[in-house]
Amino acid sequence: MLQSMRKHAKYFYFLFFIIILSFIFWGVGVGTPTAVAVAEVGREKITVEEFWRAYENTRWAYREIYGEKFTPEMEKKLNLKEAVLNTLIYEEVLLTTARQLGITVTDKELQNAIMNDPRFMRDGVFRRDIYFRALNLSRLTPKMFEESLRRQFTLQKMSRLIGSVIDLTPFELKKISANEKKANEIASIALLNKIDAALISYARGMRQNIKVKVNMELIL
Numbered sequence: 001m002l003q004s005m006r007k008h009a010k011y012f013y014f015l016f017f018i019i020i021l022s023f024i025f026w027g028v029g030v031g032t033p034t035a036v037a038v039a040e041v042g043r044e045k046i047t048v049e050e051f052w053r054a055y056e057n058t059r060w061a062y063r064e065i066y067g068e069k070f071t072p073e074m075e076k077k078l079n080l081k082e083a084v085l086n087t088l089i090y091e092e093v094l095l096t097t098a099r100q101l102g103i104t105v106t107d108k109e110l111q112n113a114i115m116n117d118p119r120f121m122r123d124g125v126f127r128r129d130i131y132f133r134a135l136n137l138s139r140l141t142p143k144m145f146e147e148s149l150r151r152q153f154t155l156q157k158m159s160r161l162i163g164s165v166i167d168l169t170p171f172e173l174k175k176i177s178a179n180e181k182k183a184n185e186i187a188s189i190a191l192l193n194k195i196d197a198a199l200i201s202y203a204r205g206m207r208q209n210i211k212v213k214v215n216m217e218l219i220l
Contacts, residue, residue: 040213041092055084090203105153163195
């Protein structure tokens, strides 16, 4: 049971959030306004380039998780292209909703995150030269990187906001407590799944209030 729940959590939670977390060094969501869009969410565009970048990195992450079990048949069964595109759309819906709710990420929060990132440190101290060198190697400007961080933190805030009202029911806790050795781990996974389901349900609901245009022919 525990192994099954782990796999369940890896699939759903991973698919919804790993895109923005994994592509922080690739500028996802900061495409040029003139780029060809595979989808439009309100005034925001998801470009073809952004989609393929997210898709290829998602495939890589699945291979890391499932190894040789991640076959073309499994990818087809998961309908991965559509799943990745929907995830990107849900992210844009959540970001749009966050703006409407007044949820923001301050410059101070960005500064603290960057200066405390181990990737930009040497001997425990932030180094500007290492920071700019890392961005140059990734073909990113500071503005592009900071915008990606701002998106990531905004999504995290939305997740915490929705997750703050989610809890396991007494019935669910009773079922989990039957396995005393793994109760805490199972409870954590179960709660994670409930939060993830609530987040996706919320994004789907809010999508109905936002104009979304999709051109699947560009990625099929």
